[in-house]
Amino acid sequence: MAEVYISVQKHDFDISHEYATLREDNRSDGAIVFFSGLVREMNQGSKVSGLSLEHYPGMTEKALHAIVDEACQRWPLNRVRLIHRIGQLAISDQIVFVAVTSSHREAAFSACHFIMDFLKSRAPFWKKEVTSDGERWVEALSKDQQALNKWQA
Template sequence: MISVQTQDFDMAAEYQALLANTDGTSNSSDGAVVTFVGLVRDYNQGNHVEGLTLEHYPGMTEKALEDIVVAAQSKWPLGKVRVIHRIGKLALSDQIVFVGVTSKHREAAFEATQFIMDFLKNKAPFWKKEVTNIGERWVEAEDKDVKAQQRWDKA
C-alpha cells in the first residue's frame, strides 16, 4: 500500500498493520518485519537545516512508488509492503518516510527495504526545499544516493 500525505504517521500502528492479516488475525506466515523511518535532520550538505518543504507530482509520484514496490516484489518473496511519504512543511525531527516490508526470511525483508529506499530517493518525483542558516535551497541528488541505486541495477 502506498500513501503520499501531509499528515504524520504512527510507526507503532503501521508496524501492527504489517503483522495483521486483512481479517484481523495474526500474519503467521512471515517470519521477518523490517521497517525504516526517515527523519528531517538538522544538518545537510554542509549547512544547518531549520526546516524542510517537500513537494511532489500528484499521480506520477504514486505511480513511481507503486513501480518501485512491484520491482521489489519481483526480486524478493515478500509478504506485505507499506510505503508512506509525507509532503508539505516539516520541522526538524519530523518523520518523512516509512517503508515496511514483511517476508518469510530476514534477508529478503532487509534487502527489499533498502532497495525501495534507494530507488525512492532517485526515481520518485519529490522535491525538497530546505530552510538553512544561509537561506532556502532546493536539495540536489547526492552521488551516494545515485551509487546506492546503481548497485541494484548491476545485481
C-alpha cells in the same frame, strides 16, 4: 502477490500502528523490516531549520508503485507499506516509512534497502530546505546514484 499500501500524505504517521498492521493476522512471515526517515538538523554542511516537500500527484503514486512492484519481483514479499509525507516539516519530523514482510530476514532487509535507495533518487519529490544560508532545493548526490548502481549489477 504482495499486499501493498502506499500513501502520500501531509499528516504524520504512527510507527507502532504501522507495525501492528503488518503483524495483524500474519502467521506466514518470519521477518518485518522497516525504515523511518526524519528531517535532520544538518545537511551538506548547513544547519537546516525546516523542509518543504512537493510532489506531482498521480505521477508520484505511479512511480512509488513501480518501485514497490520491482521489489516484489526481486524478493518474496508478503506485505509492503510505504508512506511519504509532503508539505512543511520541522526538524525531527518523520518524512518516510518503508516496511516489508517476508518469510526470511534476508529478503526483507534487501527489499527495504532497495525501496529506500530508489525512493531517494527515482521518486518525484522535490525537497526545499530552509538553511542558515537561505532556502535551497536539495539535489541528488553522487552517493545516491552509486546506491542505485549496486542494484543494477
